[in-house]
Amino acid sequence: MAQKIKLSTIAETLGLSTATVSLALRDSPLVAGATRDKIKEQARALGYIYNRRAASLRTSRSGIIGVVVHDIMNPFYAEILKSIESELDRSRQTFILSNHYDSVEKQRTFIETLLQLGGDGVIMSPAIGTPPEDIRLAEDNNMPAILIARSVEGLDVPIFRGDDSYGISLATNHLISLGHTCIAMVGGTDQTSTGRDRYQGYVNALRRANIEVDPELRIPGPRSKLGGFEAAVTFLSLPQKPTAAVCWNDLVAIGMMNGIARAGLVPGRDVSVTGYDDLEEASIATPALTTVANGQTEVGRNAARALLDKLSGSHEPDGIHLIKPEMRIRQSTGPVKQR
Amino acid sequence: MAQKIKLSTIAETLGLSTATVSLALRDSPLVAGATRDKIKEQARALGYIYNRRAASLRTSRSGIIGVVVHDIMNPFYAEILKSIESELDRSRQTFILSNHYDSVEKQRTFIETLLQLGGDGVIMSPAIGTPPEDIRLAEDNNMPAILIARSVEGLDVPIFRGDDSYGISLATNHLISLGHTCIAMVGGTDQTSTGRDRYQGYVNALRRANIEVDPELRIPGPRSKLGGFEAAVTFLSLPQKPTAAVCWNDLVAIGMMNGIARAGLVPGRDVSVTGYDDLEEASIATPALTTVANGQTEVGRNAARALLDKLSGSHEPDGIHLIKPEMRIRQSTGPVKQR
DNA sequence: GGGCATGCTCTAAAGGATTCGATAAACTGT
C-alpha cells in the first residue's frame, strides 16, 4: 500500500546497484555470499514482490502455460488436469485454465489471450472443428502446443491420448464373451477423432465375432450423465431389444444405469452396461461399473513433461503417443438375459 | 516466427508514431477515423499481437483475476466457477484458477504468484486455517480480495455465501415433518465456518422440535462421494438405528445412497437422505435426491460482479452477502419406517 | 614491480506499450 518496493528500493537502502540485487535474488554465483544474504534479508524485510511482467518483458519467458479443454467440470478432463497440475507445480510454472465448450471461437480467443500474456506453451484438447491455422498461430508465435485426447488433421504437433479403438473393442469383447449378441453403442459423436475411433473399435469387435453391425443400435449424442439418463429411454424402446450397452464414457454409463433403474430394471442383471475412463466414481456407482481405464493420469503427466522438455530444449517429443487402455470388470455387466 | 511485430513496426510501415498507433488500436477519439481504420487494417495484415505485459508494466493493470478454491473438481465449486467465468468473460478479464486443497501453504504460493503477475484481484474460498495476514498481503499490494463460501475471522473483506445454518435447518425440518425423530448428520468439519454453521442449523432445528440432540448421531468427516459411500456402513451400524440422514452435501448424500443400496436397503424408502447444494446431478440420482439449493450461480455471479465493481471503483460491496437457500423435495426422503 | 587472473559490482542499454505536454494544421468568428 504505502510504497511500491522494487529492485531499486532494495538497492538504494543497501547502497548497491539494481544489477547486483537482481543477480543476488536469483542466486547468481557472480554475487558474493555475504552480499547475497544481506540482499535477500532486506528483500524479505521490505516485503518485496518480484515483478514478473517486467522481467518477462526483458527475458521473453513468462512462466505461464495455458491449458484448454472442452470442459474442466467433466471428471475425465478434471483427472487429466490434476495430473498436469502436479507436474507443472514442481517446475514453478503458473497455468491458466479454460473451457472452450467446443467453440472454436472461444478457443481462439483463449490462444490469443495467452499469446498476449506471453505464454510459454499450451496444452490443449482441441475443440470440434479446430482449423489447423489456429494451432499454427500459437506455434508461429513461438508458443509450442501439445494436444491431448483429440487430434487435428494436417498438423504435426505432439499428441497424447488413449488408444480409443482398442479400448472400446476390449469392452465390446467382454460383453460378447458374456454371451451378448445384440449390443448398443450409446453416446459420442463422429465429429471428433475420438468419436470415430471408438465407434470403429465397437464395429471391429462385432465383426471379428461375426455379429452383424446394425446402425440402428447406435444412439449417438450423449456425453454426460444427463445425456445417458435420457438415452436410457431410447435404449429401452429399441425394437431390437438389445441386452447390453457400450457407453461412450463413465458419465453416460452411470446416467444410463440411473435411467434403467428408474424404469424398474436392474442394471448389471437385466441390462449390461460398460463405461469408459474408469473415473473415481465408477467403482462406487450402484452397481459398480465395468469400464475401461483410459490412463488420464499418464496422459496429463506425459503431456506436461513433453511440453516442459520442449521448452527446455532438451527433447522434441513429436508424433502420436498412444496409451494402452485396460479393462476393469465390475458388477454392471453379467451374462445375457432376455427382457 | 519471422520477426516480432510491435507497435513501432506498424507505425513505421505507415509513417506514423507509436503514440498514434497505440491510441488508434484502443479506439481513442483522439485519432481520426480514417487513420484508425488504416492502422487497424495494417495491424491485422501484419499479424500484430498485443503485448499485455509491456502494457501492464506501464498501466499497472494486467486484466488478470485469480480464483482459488478448495478443489475445482468438486461440482459445487465447479458450478460457482462456471458462473464466475461467464461473468468475467464479458469484461475481457483472464482468470487464473487454482486449487489449494486446504493447504494454506499452497494458497499463499498462489497469492504470491498472482501478485507477481500483477493480478487485478482475487476471488477465493479460503483454505482451512487461513491466517488473515495472507489475505491482507493481497489487499496491501493493491489486489482486492473477495471471499466465497467460507469466512475468515478478523477480516472485513466482502464475502458471498449461502445461509448455511438456515439451509440445513430447512432440510432437518423437512425430515421432522415426515415423522423422523432419530436423524443423523453425516459429513462436514468443525474447522470451517460452513461446517460450524451447518451443524448449528441441524441442532437448532432439532431443539425447536423438542428432539434431544445426540452427539453420537454425528458422523463428521466425509465431504465426497467416496466419503459418503463409506459413511453408510457407519450409519447403518449405529445402535440408535437412525431413520434419516442430513448429509453435508449432495456428493456425500449420493455416495451414501449408493452405500445404502449396496447393503440391500432402498434409499428413500428404508432410509431418508437429504443432500445440500442441488447439483445438476441431484435430480438424476436414483432415487432423485431431496436437497437444498444453495445458490452457487448467484454466489459466483455476485462475487464476480462485486470484484469488477470494486476494480472500476464504482462500488464498495463490503460486508457479508447471504443467499437464502431453498428446499428441493424429491424421492430420497419419505415417511419414517422402522428398520 | 609488472602482467594476469579472479572476484565482485556497476553503468547503461534494452524490452514494448502508454501518456503527458507540445506542436502543427485546420477552422471559427469578427
Added chain:
DNA sequence: ACAGTTTATCGAATCCTTTAGAGCATGCCC
C-alpha cells in the same frame, strides 16, 4: 487578416527487470 479554438499527431519519459560489457580491487607468479 488575425486571435482563438479545435483537431490530429508526435516526442520523450516512464513502468521494472535483465544482462552485456566495463571497471576496480585484490592476490599471485615470475
